[in-house]
Amino acid sequence: MLFSYFASAIAAVISSATLVNSLGTSCSTPLGAGTAAATDPFWMQNIKHQGIAAFNPSPSSYQVFRNVKDFGARGDGVTDDTAAINAAITAGSRCGGGSCGSSTVSPAVVYFPSGTYLVSHSIIAYYYTQLIGDARHPPTLLAAASFSDIAVIDVDPYIPGGNGAQWYTNQNNFFRSVRNFVIDVTRVPATMSQGTGIHWQVAQATSLINIVVNMSPAANTAHQGIWMENGSGGFMGDLVFNGGKFGMWVGNQQFTVRNVTVNNAQTAVFGNWDWGWTFQGITINNCQVGFDLQTGGGTATQTVGAEAIIDATVSNTPIFVRTSQASNGKLGGSLVLNNIHLNNVPTAVGVVGGAVVLAGGTTTIASWGQGDVFKGTSATGTFTQGNIPAANKPAALLDSSGRIFGKTHPQYGAYAVSQFVSVRDQGAKGDGKTDDTAALKAIFAAFAGCKIIFFDAGTYVVTSTIQIPAGTQIVGEAWSVIAGKGAAFQNINSPIPVVQVGAPGSSGVVEISDIIFSTIGPTPGGGAAGTNLQVGQCPSSGSGGTTNCMAAYAGLHLTASSSAYLEGTWVWLADHDLDSSGQSQISLFSGRGILSESAGPVWMIGTASEHHTLYQYNLVNAATHYLGLIQTETPYYQPSPVPPAPFTVNASFKDPATWSGISAAWALRVTTSTDIIVFGAGLYSFFQNYGQACLTPENCQSQIVNVDTTSSVHIYSLSTVGTTFQLSVNQAGVINQSSNPNGFAATVTSWSQS
Template sequence: MTDGKRCGERCNGSTTKNAIVYFPPGTYLISTTIPLPYGTQVIGDAINRPTLKAAAEFVGLGVLSTDEYTGEGGSGIDGNDPQYYVNTANFYRQIRNVIIDVSGTGSDSETACLHYQVAQATSLQNVELVAAPGSKQIGMYAENGSGGQISDVTFRGGAKGIYGGNQQFTAQRLVFDGCAVGVQVIWDWGWIWKSITMKNVGVGFKLVSDDGSGNIGSVSIMDSSFSNVSAAAVLIGPPSSKPGSGSTGVVLEKVEMSGVAAAVKDTSGNVLLGSAGTIDHWVLGPVYEGSATARSFSNGGKIGDYRRSSVLVDGDGKYFEKERPQYEDRGVGDFVHLKDLGAAGDGSTDDTAAFQAALYSSQGKILFVDAGSYILTSTITVPIGTKIVGETCSSLTSLSNPKVMLKVGNAGDVGDIEMQDLIFTNRGPTAGLILVEWNVEASTPGSAGLWDCHVRIGGATGTELTPAECPPVTSGINSGCNAASLMFHLTSSGSGYFENMWLWLGDHMIDDPDLTSSKNDMVQTSIYAARGFLIESRKPTWLYATASEHAVFYQYNFNKAKNIFAGMLQTESPYYQPTPPPPAPFEAVVGEFVGDPEYNCASGGDFSGCDESWAVIVRESENIFVGGAGIYSWFSTYSQDCIDVHACQKTLLLLESNKASVRFQNLITIGAKYMAVMDGHGILATDNLNVDTHPSWSQISILDVSSSGAQFDNMVWIDPAIWKMDQPQFTCLPPCHVKIPPWTGATSTVNYPLLTVSAGAWTSTITKAPLTISEVVFKPVTLTQGANGKFKRQNAGAPLWPEPAVTPSWPAVVYNGPDGSPTTTAPTASFPAPPSSVGPDAAPPPTGSWPKRWIQPMFGPEDSPLVPDCSYFDFDCYDEMKPWLYGGLGGEDSSDWDFDENWADATVTCDAATTTSSSTSTTKSSTKTTSTTSTQTVEETPASSPLASGDPTENKLKCYNGGAKTEHNRLDGAAADFCNGLGHAGDVLKPGFVKTRTFQQNFNGGVGIINIKIRFEIEDGCEWKWDYGECRHYLTIPV
């Protein structure tokens, strides 16, 4: 552990002394605690885990310890007993693939398998902690810290599986078996417990300290199960609605109970929640239901009608998770060392070309980034199919300005990318730097993701952004310390799975300059980065255990985002603000990125954001679920006198113009007057004060963010596969609003009315071919039942014959008037009424038949079978697409369209002979119509010659009209970018205008580049008024 002058006793931190300590299979007898130096990764064999067994005469607090008490008198920097490291700054650690067994020590000893005091950028995975049943032994003793993430840990036997407290933490996929108490939390602010299995325990979660000195702020327990629990699944102190009383906020969501004495019980013996069946949603604590003034205190029960987005859950209705891949099924030959491919990693050599070439040449293998610092002077693109594993958090260091350092996929890329154990950093004042731009869309849930990857700007040796260059200043601005424009950008085309990611702009120097003193003084620094984490994704995305700290404008910004799971989120505001106040020192670049705050500072006010950075911004977003958030403001120009009086800053969260189903669960704030401002109305921290002692945190159990429309997006989209069942049926959790899939077994035709149009003396009649109705869309169905929060599957009642929906309008047409200008119009007559029923008494359709059997609704704890919203034709999906054009989509009102015509196809291939069809569907229509068909013949593709050897990035293949394959999303994305770049609303393009763009995309499934070329020209005698929707319409025709 200590070989190589590691950072142990008298060293409070280091970024240059990291190490991996590998344990081969075997049993290791341990007689005293093994301290783990700063930056240590303990890794055992993933296939045959080693066992660290405490000897009978073992002496120490834990077999492994991440932070040792020194035994010196006095107190440390945090006011507690002196230790090797400040527990809230004990970063960059991992333990995985080990078994720790203390069952052989004395049964009366409180020996722990693991003493675990950690902070951000730490993880624990695939670990088993074994204690003797009926003993006083402990699995994990974790009395302090600011984490962090643990996952896939099993606790067996002992008095307590976990005993401890932490500011905020994320725990996933833990198993507790045979512990007297599964988890005893002695203090916390917020903790997410996800996918927990509790069995054969006395108490599952004991949220009470031993002596009553600590306060437990909140816990979220979700997607978990309890079985054979003799006392209570959750034990808490008596709840109180009085602000400052220390009442614990509790949220139980999708929790199964079997053989449990009580689900929730307090220490006075009151049973707050019984224990039968599945708990859908149960909340204790302050809640806000869609308004800053709609506050109440829930004493237990379901709040609102929030429904999980179907694209964010697995087959069991639980929020999706993916274990960090360890590639234990891959052979040694499947790993490629970056340094073997020409990269130096010495912190001085330019490794840009070598690293980029390695990413291409390692396709199909795992690229192992050997420990080191790799200098990058221009953008690196990570292609589809890449798998990267770092060694002790290998660092990628940018010297570029202003550029993207690491671009993960290109816009329109769909596929798989996995990255882990990397640090993204920079050197010196790179003010325009974007450290990571994530463009790739995951082809399947979790197929594009990163684990244990972090951004670190400054505060470390070699960054040239240390207290020497950027001292902590209480007036003015440090010159030469503008370090970045944006830490991480999840673009609108991207999606992915992100677990244990910390975006950190240095507030202090990690590396200890004095290795002879045991003092843990951390020297502060004033460094500036404009933005933290910008999230624009609208595809399924998961953020587990992420944090973003100390950026000037914001830490998190959800801008027009959709379908996001996040928890735990954690933020800190810059310590130097409001000196200078935002947007300084980046005033000149406000608005350079979408979603930037508007700084109207002249008007003042509590909600301007002109004093300190926004912790979290959520604007124009929908279906965002934040399972827990710790949002902190600790300083005002380096002074902490502001904390307990809520005066470090005015407001932390900006929530504005959002749509349905944006929910925060267990929101914790510290140091601000207002927890949040929601559409102009503030939520005072003192209204939700949890404790009136330092640090006087505030807590809200449920905050349903106000919506511009319906509060919840709770429509359940049933899979069309039900029509193939012998007895069509579905299950939903009541109350449920159900979208019945269209019936495609019957067709009919409708004559399109003659349209007479005129302008002055000019008159013309428009004639269109009949419409073929190939899908009958049904009205939504609402099913209700008295809800008590617990459900078992049962018949929902009478058989359901769905009722066809009415088509409210005809598809529109575009014609050119006498002056040549386009005009959109549609028939004003009512669309013919659909049949009133498709049941047994309905008249038969002109062609085909109606369903032979009814639909049987069932009530149960999970909605099934489901498909994502708008997976089939339905008029509710086209509200933003008016007017709807006969023969296609387009029109002047379509500039804000957001659609994917080929939702059913992940890829589109061009065969030698292709049949194409022109189809139309109407907004709020019950029909899908087809007007023309044609056949196109393409010459057969000749066999391609083998690729020449050489640099794979230079490979080219001319494949126009040759049957080559690529993703529709790439072509559609290129078309969208091209149209956006042509102009703006109101622009008129004149004769002679020509624009040509070439979009380069990495070739999926191999190496090389695909060039997508688009050319636009205005010919003589013509002009065109820029219209994004019309441009997209014509460019998508060849696609």
């Protein structure tokens, strides 16, 4: 079972989730295989589009879905379609141009039918935008020979004459998705770096999916697939880069990358800076360097702090990983390599200048690390450039090739329009006001397992628990919202879920994509427009109080009989109001982030949980979990009040019973659990009661990760900010951050029980 007591103002953004062991469906005619004809376009093109932006100033006239051909784009490979595409994106007073920092009231899906779209300038993606191509026949975005902008797709333009200022604050550049494109920059002269596919400077709730970038393979090429100079991400997956100087040129606090192939580039991945990245399922063919990492910088010159790479195959590439500086017996950029297959790769790990740290060849690297390795309750780590403890990987976590299992984002490209059912056609309103509970329950009863349920764009208010049966496939439009409201969710002593997937004794698969689960406050038993949890009600001063600013009891609960594949999922309690002119901070309260009691398998790939009172991730009696990369932030108001306040300990939710000496939320807590693999973690504590003086002595909180002695856990590439102890055992601090400085963060390369 999966219970979800989803949090606050944009609390849980489900990009892609597959859940099993669910409520049974009574569907008499199962959905079966897709029936789209070979010549049919992607279902999204022809399905009726009647989604609304519920809190837009003009909801009746605002257009959520836009087909670029309706705005004059030709897609013939000859006509310059730049103006038409950007007109489709900007129509309707949307958030862009440098005068709007963020907004939730003007979402848009900008759809590209199959074709070749010639562009001479950047396609500029406004805030809260999905750019989606035909998934059956992906369209090509073809850069003209005269193309001279920063990239074919730009999600955060620089303001001319702005001394480096950009449209959006990079750490708050949320809600972006680009899917199903071939981006071709081969006409741009090879020597021009303007031959860049995507300028992707983003934060959470963002994704790049199913994209191919074709670049010049010339020896003097300056082309780049992705250019990312900063941000706070994020997830991307199912990407291919051909040619170019760099497949990916990336710098961002943290990111998860899954299933990426780079062919015939000079450098597959150039890492400029980070606190921690996880790369899963990487294929590199015929490049000069696989990963070229800028390392060794201090706090003022942050470089690549931590890189964790799992399940890679590298062929005919002279150097797999190259760092800019030698570590020389101390941490100067953490590196973890796990299950790396090398074919004709002479140097596995080297340093600029030619020094070889780890020889290559045709071989497999099982588990190797560079950095500080800790075991058990020892406070002293060992700097290592060599083999490190290997986690046990239960077969249930692996695919047939022995890699960590991965799943592409559900897009239903093989399905015909007739195999979908619209919730608005079946009586749900999605207007942010009408109680849609009865309508949604009737829709699930009638169509779960029979049709793919399409949540037209909108905000669907529910006043009691919505149960999602087995066999259900749900897809949203521009991040459709299901929002819990009312008395049923207001009893803090008897919390109930807004959405429940699962019942004892039933089984099946449920897929949920492009859905936001939210609440309309106060919902102590459950800041964007419509939540009643914005700066006007709940300013950071705390004048809104706790009762009226309680957003949720908990975020996500995976119960013992469940299994889940979560990708690009963000369980967020809002720390600022996305619809205020200054993105003002707010004080909201959500009791718990993600609780898993699942016996597995569970995959959490590119997930985050932020600002919940007691914990962000809590694994209790759990087994067979893969988590990489996880990201957290501690509530900004703590330690005022000290947890568990304003909530109380609830044993049925496996809350920590003892809080003596603990003044802030746990980022990760693991109790009586087995075979837990954490492959990358960025766990941050930036504030004490909204002040940041604690960052310099790194004591915004004393402890942040706790593992008990009965659990079998391996943690790799653990980076923390603002906490004295990076890891505790039985709630006693063990690893002090002072032992592991690594730029702005501190990094533990490997920790295991033994």
